[in-house]
């Protein structure tokens with residue numbers, strides 16, 4: 400396309416048809432971003448998403464004094480359902496520990512622990528499951544945001560370590576786990592207009608513009624005019640530091656997502672980027688900078704390929720319903736309370752967390768999975 404040709408933005412307007420908010424749409428972060436855009440030109444969506452979520456001062460996840468992930472906040476995760484999710488993951492970690500001859504030390508490293516709830520639930524469960532396992536387990540949370548790290552350090556028991564980067568750790572055995580972290584990994588947003596691909600960006604009026612680009616890698620060529628979709632986040636950059644931490648490790652990622660064929664299906668014309676605010680997903684991604692969650696489905700095909708490239712053994716994604724049922728085999732036989740059973744039902748129910756969420760396991764080094772399937 401020649402520069403100067405007008406880009407038809409209808410595809411983006413149809414992908415995000417929500418009424419823009421009036422008062423309150425511009426936040427402190429919004430004002431900073433407008434100044435930056437005036438200086439440097441339109442900001443690609445991937446950078447917009449990164450700043451809105453992870454700006455050190457005003458990013459959505461840097462805010463520690465307000466409810467975000469909870470019933471009272473903007474969205475629920477499996478962790479907010481109650482401690483049973485942590486219990487079931489702890490059961491899985493116990494299976495891995497036992498399958499590898501019960502090492503005397505094993506690090507349980509949570510990535511993106513947010514308010515520490517999942518690690519707290521895992522610690523309580525590990526203590527109940529087995530005294531030797533509890534003695535062997537070291538608990539660590541990796542959290543890149545400084546404000547969130549200091550919040551976590553204050554709210555967690557002293558023996559839980561909080562690190563900025565997983566590379567601060569070493570050890571023979573480790574389990575690395577993350578729930579709903581990959582869906583918040585900044586990614587590019589694309590629009591097909593006039594037969595050419597463009598990258599969606601934000602102008603100083605906080606409106607969409609589209610910048611011409613070469614055809615993005617991995618996206619089929621024959622998609623219809625006005626098609627909006629997202630590219631692949633830097634999964635390799637995310638996994639590489641994790642893959643090298645322990646000589647032998649199990650990595651577990653749980654999130655909503657799909658395979659690449661479904662993501663780039665010609666009928667999925669609006670991609671999967673969306674935002675959450677007060678349990679509603681009908682806000683506009685360019686409103687409330689820093690005041691709402693921005694997210695996209697995880698492309699499990701690319702995640703798996705990035706892991707294989709790094710030499711990890713990767714399992715086929717399994718839906719949460721099946722995965723947690725396997726993890727909880729022994730726990731289920733042990734007469735959980737009715738409150739616990741209700742939580743379990745929510746976690747595996749197809750209309751709640753059971754079908755939309757998948758678990759992907761990866762392994763590094765000479766170790767045994769111990770997965771009871």
Ligand SMILES: C[S@@+](CC[C@H](N)C(=O)[O-])C[C@H]1O[C@@H](n2cnc3c(N)ncnc32)[C@H](O)[C@@H]1O
Pocket residue numbers: 460468476477478479510511512513514517541542543544547577578579580583637
């Ligand atoms: C949606 S929250 C996680 C919610 C929590 N795990 C749960 O299940 O309730 C995402 C968290 O991941 C953190 N995060 C984002 N990128 C990260 C990275 N590369 N490494 C570690 N944590 C990250 C964010 O700061 C935020 O605290």
